[in-house]
Amino acid sequence: MSQPHLRTVVVLAAGEGKRMKSSLPKVLHPLLGRTLLGHVLAAAGPLSADRTVVVVGHGADQVRAHLTEVAPAATPVLQERQLGTGHAVRIALDAVPDAAGTVVVINGDVPLLRPETVAALVEAHEGAAAAATVLAAEVPDPTGLGRIVRDTDGRLAQIVEERDATPQQRALREINAGIYAFDAVRLREALGKLSTDNDQGEEYLTDVFALLRDAGEPVAVHRAADHVETLGCNDRVELAGLRRLLRDRVNEGWMRTGVSLLDPHTTWIDVTVTLERDAVVDQNTQLRGATTVGAGASVGPDTTLVDTTVGEGASVVRSHAVGAEVGPQASVGPYAYLRPESRLARKAKVGTFVETKKATIGEGSKVPHLSYVGDATIGDHSNIGAATVFVNYDGVHKHHTTIGSHARTGADNMFVAPVRVGDGAYTAAGSVITGDVPAGAMAVARGQQRNVEGWVLRKRAGTAAADAARQARDGEAGPGGAASEGD
Ligand code: UD1
Ligand code: MG
Numbered sequence: 001m002s003q004p005h006l007r008t009v010v011v012l013a014a015g016e017g018k019r020m021k022s023s024l025p026k027v028l029h030p031l032l033g034r035t036l037l038g039h040v041l042a043a044a045g046p047l048s049a050d051r052t053v054v055v056v057g058h059g060a061d062q063v064r065a066h067l068t069e070v071a072p073a074a075t076p077v078l079q080e081r082q083l084g085t086g087h088a089v090r091i092a093l094d095a096v097p098d099a100a101g102t103v104v105v106i107n108g109d110v111p112l113l114r115p116e117t118v119a120a121l122v123e124a125h126e127g128a129a130a131a132a133t134v135l136a137a138e139v140p141d142p143t144g145l146g147r148i149v150r151d152t153d154g155r156l157a158q159i160v161e162e163r164d165a166t167p168q169q170r171a172l173r174e175i176n177a178g179i180y181a182f183d184a185v186r187l188r189e190a191l192g193k194l195s196t197d198n199d200q201g202e203e204y205l206t207d208v209f210a211l212l213r214d215a216g217e218p219v220a221v222h223r224a225a226d227h228v229e230t231l232g233c234n235d236r237v238e239l240a241g242l243r244r245l246l247r248d249r250v251n252e253g254w255m256r257t258g259v260s261l262l263d264p265h266t267t268w269i270d271v272t273v274t275l276e277r278d279a280v281v282d283q284n285t286q287l288r289g290a291t292t293v294g295a296g297a298s299v300g301p302d303t304t305l306v307d308t309t310v311g312e313g314a315s316v317v318r319s320h321a322v323g324a325e326v327g328p329q330a331s332v333g334p335y336a337y338l339r340p341e342s343r344l345a346r347k348a349k350v351g352t353f354v355e356t357k358k359a360t361i362g363e364g365s366k367v368p369h370l371s372y373v374g375d376a377t378i379g380d381h382s383n384i385g386a387a388t389v390f391v392n393y394d395g396v397h398k399h400h401t402t403i404g405s406h407a408r409t410g411a412d413n414m415f416v417a418p419v420r421v422g423d424g425a426y427t428a429a430g431s432v433i434t435g436d437v438p439a440g441a442m443a444v445a446r447g448q449q450r451n452v453e454g455w456v457l458r459k460r461a462g463t464a465a466a467d468a469a470r471q472a473r474d475g476e477a478g479p480g481g482a483a484s485e486g487d
Pocket of ligand 2: 109232234
């Protein structure tokens, strides 16, 4: 026989979120590195619940697919029709018949909730041996939320939805955050007694409180320290507001650990990003996903890094990188685009208007200007001339170019892959390199220059060019020469 579960987390995520006006279920909308649902699951994470149940409904397939990615241990439970939060929890508990101890219920749309707050709620609930404890907050604007109604002794009497509330109750600013801890056994009993006698004709989870209280069970209110944590998300305007609040929280956290953010209001750092001490982030910069920024590195302004590693002391200026690795003290930009599997070794440089993809650029090697480096390996301490293209695609397949160490390739080269340039080799400017270049060789692969003397004078007589050419020729021919006048 399996052990009874001591803690069960139930996340309610079946609602449609109509006001989002989206084909994406509300709980899957992203917010600085996680979905709304992902944030809620992360907040519940440290409870180390024995079981996590997520009630899915609208967009169930999408939500389930997301869960397998971010929380494979969680059990999705389908609520086919959204008959209310009480109904949702009832269905969730049916899926965990052996759940005992504490059941923590969290609405799926409160992404600013912090793990410490959930832990404090559960601790207060278990410490008081309460039957049910609701997380409450005093908010400036309670519109649309359930109100905490207290009796004359200040104890919880009931939770009333706004649409069912009297004018006096509506004036209350203490609200239900939609986060609760329950005793599993007593919750199950009370859920069996819920009515749908309310304005929406739904089974309200919140009615459990009055039911338990009327049965003489201890019910409690736990106050959130900061009401911001309890903010829900109903439309995209609110989502944007939550994003700003989370940005400020994340940014403050990094500044307190020794990271400089030169303009925190235009710096957007996903909760999944890490930065080391003395990193400097300049304005208009987004750091996303699994990005890491090493000690003393500087990033920005006007830079977006997605899943990118920036080594110690490296610098990335006005650039966009996805899935790239920038080595220690390497330098990127301004105006570079690093695509996936771009790997810059220590002190490597990818300069202005340079795009790289699946490219390894060795220690101290430089691609300073106006180039595309795709499917390439460049050794150490080599220099790639301006305006070079690694011609990697024959229209069907991609091919690789290998450049050795200490190579110097000329400006405006085409490396037509597959091709190899050996260590210490040079290539001439304007070359189209289609064959391998041995170590130490100089490759020249371009047409010879031919000057057709006097062509402009003959073929373009009467033009400004022809006049200029004639003056230049006469000046050269004359004694002393016009060119020697002045200095
Ligand atoms: C609920 C609370 C309200 C509280 C507010 C906090 C109830 C009756 N009311 O109201 O007191 O102040 O949250 O944000 O609980 N859901 C399901 N299945 C359903 C219905 C809802 O999974 O059948 C999910 C939704 O996806 C959502 C959560 O439960 O994540 C809350 O539902 P919602 O409709 O937003 O409830 P509110 O009216 O906001
Ligand atoms: Mg809601």
